[in-house]
Amino acid sequence: MVRNVRSPQATRDFSTSLGAVVLHRTSRPVWRRWCAVLAVPVLAVGLLAAPAAAANPTPVTSTLTSANPADNTPHAQNGDSKAFAEIGNTVYVGGSFTSVKAAGDASWTARNYLFAYDRSTGALKTGFNPELNGAVHALAVSPDGKLIVGGAFNTVNGVSRKNLVELDPATGATVTSWVGRSDGGLVRRTVVVGNNLYIAGAFHWVNGTQHSLLARLNATTGAIDASFQIDASVARASSELVWGLAVSPDNKTLVAVGNFTQVNGQARNQVVVVDLDGTPAVADWSTQRYVAPCYSDSFPFYARDVDFSDDGTYFVIIADGGRGTGAYCDAIARFETAARGAGIDATWVNYTGTDSVTSVEVADNVVYVGGHFRWLNNANGNDAAGAGAINRFGLGALDPVNGLPLVWNPTRSGAPAGTTTWGPIMWELWRGSTGLYAGFDSDGVGNEYHGRLGHFPLAGGRTVAAVNAPSAASGYLYVSAADGQATKVPFDGSTLGTPVSSSQPNLTAAGAAFSVGNKLYWSKTDASAPNGSYLDVSIFSGGSVGAPWVSSGYNDWFKPSTMSGAFALDGRMYYTKSGTNKLFYRYLEPDGYILGCTEFTLPSIGLAWGNVRGLAWVNGKIVYGNQDGSLRAVPFDGAAVDGAASVELAAAGGAVNWSSRTLFFATS
Numbered sequence: 001m002v003r004n005v006r007s008p009q010a011t012r013d014f015s016t017s018l019g020a021v022v023l024h025r026t027s028r029p030v031w032r033r034w035c036a037v038l039a040v041p042v043l044a045v046g047l048l049a050a051p052a053a054a055a056n057p058t059p060v061t062s063t064l065t066s067a068n069p070a071d072n073t074p075h076a077q078n079g080d081s082k083a084f085a086e087i088g089n090t091v092y093v094g095g096s097f098t099s100v101k102a103a104g105d106a107s108w109t110a111r112n113y114l115f116a117y118d119r120s121t122g123a124l125k126t127g128f129n130p131e132l133n134g135a136v137h138a139l140a141v142s143p144d145g146k147l148i149v150g151g152a153f154n155t156v157n158g159v160s161r162k163n164l165v166e167l168d169p170a171t172g173a174t175v176t177s178w179v180g181r182s183d184g185g186l187v188r189r190t191v192v193v194g195n196n197l198y199i200a201g202a203f204h205w206v207n208g209t210q211h212s213l214l215a216r217l218n219a220t221t222g223a224i225d226a227s228f229q230i231d232a233s234v235a236r237a238s239s240e241l242v243w244g245l246a247v248s249p250d251n252k253t254l255v256a257v258g259n260f261t262q263v264n265g266q267a268r269n270q271v272v273v274v275d276l277d278g279t280p281a282v283a284d285w286s287t288q289r290y291v292a293p294c295y296s297d298s299f300p301f302y303a304r305d306v307d308f309s310d311d312g313t314y315f316v317i318i319a320d321g322g323r324g325t326g327a328y329c330d331a332i333a334r335f336e337t338a339a340r341g342a343g344i345d346a347t348w349v350n351y352t353g354t355d356s357v358t359s360v361e362v363a364d365n366v367v368y369v370g371g372h373f374r375w376l377n378n379a380n381g382n383d384a385a386g387a388g389a390i391n392r393f394g395l396g397a398l399d400p401v402n403g404l405p406l407v408w409n410p411t412r413s414g415a416p417a418g419t420t421t422w423g424p425i426m427w428e429l430w431r432g433s434t435g436l437y438a439g440f441d442s443d444g445v446g447n448e449y450h451g452r453l454g455h456f457p458l459a460g461g462r463t464v465a466a467v468n469a470p471s472a473a474s475g476y477l478y479v480s481a482a483d484g485q486a487t488k489v490p491f492d493g494s495t496l497g498t499p500v501s502s503s504q505p506n507l508t509a510a511g512a513a514f515s516v517g518n519k520l521y522w523s524k525t526d527a528s529a530p531n532g533s534y535l536d537v538s539i540f541s542g543g544s545v546g547a548p549w550v551s552s553g554y555n556d557w558f559k560p561s562t563m564s565g566a567f568a569l570d571g572r573m574y575y576t577k578s579g580t581n582k583l584f585y586r587y588l589e590p591d592g593y594i595l596g597c598t599e600f601t602l603p604s605i606g607l608a609w610g611n612v613r614g615l616a617w618v619n620g621k622i623v624y625g626n627q628d629g630s631l632r633a634v635p636f637d638g639a640a641v642d643g644a645a646s647v648e649l650a651a652a653g654g655a656v657n658w659s660s661r662t663l664f665f666a667t668s
Contacts, residue, residue, distance in 0.1 A: 056570045056638045057314075057347065057401045059466035063364040064397060065436045066460035067410040068446055072122030074115075075451025076100050077108050080423070081439030084430045085139035085147060087169045090128075091119050091432070092147060093453060094136025095439060100124065114149065114172075119434065130172030131157050140190040140197065142166060142219050146175055150187030150199060163187045164199065164206075166222065180222030181207050189245035195219050200242035200256055213242040214256060216280070228280045232260040232272065237300035244305040248312035252277045253337055255308070255315050257290075259301035270303040271317065287335075287344045294321030294329035302329055307362045309400065313337055314347070316367050316400075320356035323382070330354050332369055332376075332403060348587070350403040353381030353389065356424070363431035366406065367398040370426025370438060376405045377597045387557045388597030394426060395438070395445070399464075402571035404589035404596060406464060410456065415444030419451070434458055464591045467517030469569045472667045473619045476543070480662035483508040487656055488543065491665070493619045496631075496649060499656050504545045506538060512563035512575060513664045514616070516590050520545055520664065521568070523560035529553050533561030537593055543668045555595050558586070564661050565615030565624060570638060574602070574622075576612040583609050583641060606643025607634065614663025623649070623665065625658035 079096035086092070093100075093115055099108040100115050103122050113136045116125035134153030142148055147167045149156075156165045157174050164187050166178035180197070184205035191198040197219035199206070206215040207224040216228035232242055236259055243258035254274040263272040264282050270290035273283040290303045302321030309315070314336050321329040330353070333346035355373035362368070369376075376396050380386025390405045394412030398405055415421040423441030430437045435457040438445060445454040474492040481487075484505045490497025507513075511523030511533065520540040525533045534556040539546035566575040573588040573595065583604050587596030614625035621633045622641065629652040635645050650658060 056572070058570050059401055059468050060365045061466045062366045062399065062406065062464040063458070064366055064406060064408050064461045064464060065456040065458050067408050067456065068460060069410065069438075069448060069450055069454040070435070070457050071448075072103050073450060073453060073455045074100055074102050074117050074122055074124060075443075075449075076453060077451060079135075079452065080425065080427055080441035081453040082135070082137050082427045083139040084428065084432060084437040084439065085141055086119070086432050087141055087145060087147065089119050090116050090125060090169065091437075092116050092139055092169075093439070094139050094149065094151065095427070095452065096135040097452060113151070113153070116169075127170060128172045130167055130174075131155075137186065137188050137201075138190040138199075140192045140219075142178075142192065142197075143195050144220055145169065146178070148180075148190055148192070148197065148219070150182070150190045150201070152186045163201070163203065164190075164222075178222040179207065180217050183208060186241070188241065188243060191245055191247050192219050193247050193249070193251045196225070196247075196251065197222075198245060198247055198254065200245040200258070202239060202241040213240060213258070213260065214245075230254075230264060230272075230274050230280055230282065232256065232258070232263045232268075234262045235259045235300065236261055236270070243301070244303070244317075246306045246308050246315060247276070248308050248315075248337060249310065250312055253283070253308075253312070254280075255306045255317075257303035257306050257317060270301055271306075284340045284342075285344060286342050287346075289326070289328045289333070289345065290317075290319070292324050292327040294324040294327060296322040302327075304358055305360045307360050308337070309362045310364070314400070316360050316362055318357040318360045318369060318371070320358065320371070322354050330356060330373075332357055332360065332367065332398065334367075334400065334403060348403040350376055350398060351379040352376060353378035353386055354383045358424075359426045359429045361429035361431055361436065362400070363436070365400055366408075367400050367403070368429050368431075368436060369396050369398065370394060370412075370429050370440070372422075372424045372426075377594065379597050386597065388595060390594060394422075399571065399589050399591070402587040402589065402596065404571075404587050404594050405592070406589065407592040410446040412440065412442060413444050414447040414449055415442055416449050419443035419449070435461075465517075467590050469567065469617050470515060470665060470667050471619075475618075475665055475667040477616060477618075477623065478502065478504075478513075478662075478664050478666060479614065479625070479656060479658060479660050480504065480507055480510060480513075481657060481660050483510075486662070489656060491618065491623075493621065494633075494649070502543060506547050507545045507662070511561050511661045512566035512615070513662045514567045514573070515540055515664050515666050516568045516588070519590070520666075521566075521573075521593075522548075522662065523563055523566075524548065524550075525561050529556045531556045531559045533559060535560045535593070535595070540666060541668070543666070550593065555593065558595065558599070565612050565663060567615045567617040567622070567664075569617050574615065574617075576609045576615060576624075579610045581608055581610045583607075602641065603639070604641035604643065607641060607646060608643075613659040614661055616663055616665040618665050623663075625660060625663050626652070627659050628652040629654075629657045629659045631656075631658040 076097035081095040083094035116128040136151040138150035140148040163182035166175040185203035187201040189200040197217040212231035216225040273285035299321040352373040358371040375389040378389040397408035428439035488502040509525040513522035524536040536548040563575040631650040
């Protein structure tokens with residue numbers, strides 16, 4: 001498939017002249033391509049907006065690449081890298097560079113806009129040397145193993161060939177029998193699915209026929225597919241174009257983003273979803289989240305890139321532009337592919353705090369993002385780190401369940417003196433056969449010198465296991481009323497067994513507690529902490545709370561001591577506060593123990609949450625203690641709570657006083 005990215009300047013200016021546009025994308029396999037809400041829409045600047053009602057995503061196992069870039073990747077001396085493709089053991093790189101060299105070489109070799117190298121050794125493929133007179137923005141591989149090239153060029157190998165061409169992958173010679181042409185302008189994206197070649201850009205004619213910004217061709221022959229007539233038009237400002245393009249792996253859904261407001265005469269501002277099953281048609285899908293302007297008027301459009309998950313069930317859109325009331329500016333947002341209707345909201349949104357995101361790649365249950373950002377999970381920040389912000393310098397990997405950062409932080413750093421240290425654009429992230437390729441406009445990544453491109457191999461990476469609340473139907477409720485002590489009560493979801501004393505010497509100064517996987521999270525009161533408490537973590541095994549290891553001050557910013565009870569489920573930490581009749585939640589990422597920067601409220605009726613003392617989730621129910629010492633349970637579907645269905649499990653004044661913030665469920 002193909003990808004490229006857009007160009008924010010370091011000063012956040014954006015050129016409105018198409019001739020000065022330096023955004024682009026690349027090609028990659030089609031099978032490769034975060035705080036959310038269930039409450040009312042949040043319209044305050046920088047806060048997260050409410051998503052459409054849908055089942056909450058459940059944790060998945062993710063496979064991360066190494067954060068240490070491969071040492072044998074070649075370097076480009078200038079310009080940028082915008083596109084990647086692989087054929088066999090050969091890697092193709094397109095961009096705006098004019099000279100390259102293999103890692104370790106002393107001298108540069110002239111290569112304008114496109115070169116190839118051996119993936120195993122990093123050696124340049126000297127026999128592949130096509131001549132183009134303009135930048136390459138997109139690369140794709142045809143079904144018969146040829147290299148399809150899109151960009152902003154007029155001649156190829158000395159012959160007129162506008163913006164689209166097929167090349168022999170060994171020599172770079174033009175495949176003259178391939179008839180694809182973009183007569184009217186730049187090709188920014190090329191995506192091959194089966195024998196379909198989808199292209200996007202700033203053109204209005206393809207193969208002599210009218211197609212505005214989008215078209216579909218026969219990937220083997222280059223012939224136009226007349227059944228695909230999806231025309232985007234009417235720019236928000238400046239020139240109209242499609243900047244990002246993704247097609248689902250089953251070839252049934254297309255998503256395009258860019259500078260347009262209409263598609264086939266229907267209002268679609270910056271984003272359009274197209275149904276491809278049968279005759280292609282604009283889908284009954286629209287969102288208001290890219291309609292309002294961002295605060296910086298130097299960005300005529302801000303939806304910059306899009307990619308589907310490997311299974312095609314969701315897609316992720318990234319954006320720049322600054323902040324905007326009710327808009328997803330400088331943000332990463334997940335949408336469900338099957339959703340239809342007007343006013344569609346994201347499942348989750350991750351804001352950078354007014355820093356640009358310019359490329360996205362969803363692969364192996366990881367959402368990789370790149371750009372000119374310094375933090376993620378930063379809805380509370382404005383050009384600075386706000387409460388909850390996580391440092392991520394230009395590169396990040398997100399959990400697809402909630403959009404929180406995973407522990408993967410290579411950074412865009414390491415450029416030697418005299419080179420470009422921090423360019424405004426991460427042009428391309430692309431999952432190849434052996435890892436993640438990155439194309440950019442600077443000379444460092446992973447704290448090493450890498451001229452304009454890098455490769456993060458799967459070798460040396462790691463698997464992030466899917467962990468959740470205990471799913472067993474029966475186990476034990478633990479309740480603690482004193483330091484170092486707890487009461488352990490057998491519980492099958494409806495009936496309580498005989499309580500026994502449980503010594504827990506590590507559980508001191510504890511507040512709200514909950515289990516995730518084999519770990520216990522608990523609020524630790526500590527006068528030395530900046531806000532008087534923090535969220536501690538211990539291994540919980542064999543009915544014993546292990547020694548905690550989180551230091552004072554970590555995750556203290558949201559004042560965890562204010563929680564009167566908490567439980568975790570499906571990438572969220574739900575909690576209550578004394579005297580406040582609401583059930584709150586934040587996102588929770590077990591990989592790094594990261595909490596979402598935004599607090600949400602879950603819809604509920606008929607339940608006095610302000611009286612709750614301790615929470616647990618057990619087999620589809622919230623089990624909760626009351627300040628009067630009783631224990632109750634209410635069904636929970638992750639979307640809302642109806643207090644009318646609450647039942648009493650244990651009356652006040654019984655053998656156990658259930659009025660304790662430290663209540664949790666475990667299987668041992």
